[in-house]
Amino acid sequence: MSxxxxxxxxxxxxxxxxxxxDLCALLADPGFFRHIFPQALNAEEAWFRLLRDVGHWQVMGYGNWAIRTQGDGRYIGSVGLLSYRRIxxxxxxxxxxxxGLxxxxxxxxxxxEAAAAAIxxxxxxxxxxxxxxxxxxxxTPSLALAGRLGFKPYAETTYKGDAVILLERAGT
Structure with a gap:
């Protein structure tokens, strides 16, 4: 059970x-995707991401959570523990x-709050x-958040042609 x-x-x-x-709307928001994707994801791509996330729980026993506010249940983003086999x-x-919020x-x-709960x-x-x-x-906001959560950089590399910083947090 998830x-x-x-x-x-x-x-x-x-x-x-x-x-x-809600996911379609979020993935189309330039303020959300600008550090993650080169352009907005369309409805088909959002559907595939949703299926990936649902299946991740089935295969791995962990995955992405949708984040909603207490009280009104407004969708604000996601947080997750992942095994995407990234190259x-x-x-x-x-x-x-x-x-991502x-x-x-x-x-x-x-x-x-969400990431600390997932950790x-x-x-x-x-x-x-x-x-x-x-x-x-x-x-820089996510790098600062990662630092607050106890993550420290251990490598600089590229992912799908873009520069990225890899960070780690010991002790889980």
Whole structure:
């Protein structure tokens, strides 16, 4: 069974079909995708991402959570523990964490709250020696968040032709 996690302000639930319309809107928002994709993802690409995320829980026993606000249930983004088998050098040898919030909710501590909850879940359930993440060097807010979460850079490389910084957090 895929876990639902509640924090003071947020509900994290495994990505599900009902998240599709919200995911389409988020992936089309330039303020969201500018550090992740070269252009907005269309509805078909959003559907494939949703299917990937649903299947990830089935295969790996962990994956992406949709983040919604407590009370009104507004969709604000996602956070997840991932094993995407990315072609990156050096290769990831630990679960990856990723997060992304709608620009309307950035800078309010919600990404930290969601990612900290996902890390706490990983510490209890994955028993991994470390977590990794990959962030564009231009994405200073995510780099700062990663630092607040205890991640430290260990490599600079490229992913799909773009520069990225690989970070790690020990002790999960």
């Amino acid at each position: 876990p639902v996690i509640e924090t003071d302000r947020l509900i994290l639930s495994p990505v599900a079909e009902g998240d599709y319309a 990156v050098d050096p290769a990831f040898d630990a679960p990856e964490i990723g997060w 709608s620009p309307a909710f950035q800078g309010k501590g919600m990404a930290f 706490a879940w990983a510490e209890q359930h994955l028993k991994a020696d470390r977590l990794v993440c990959m962030i564009s060097p231009d994405n």
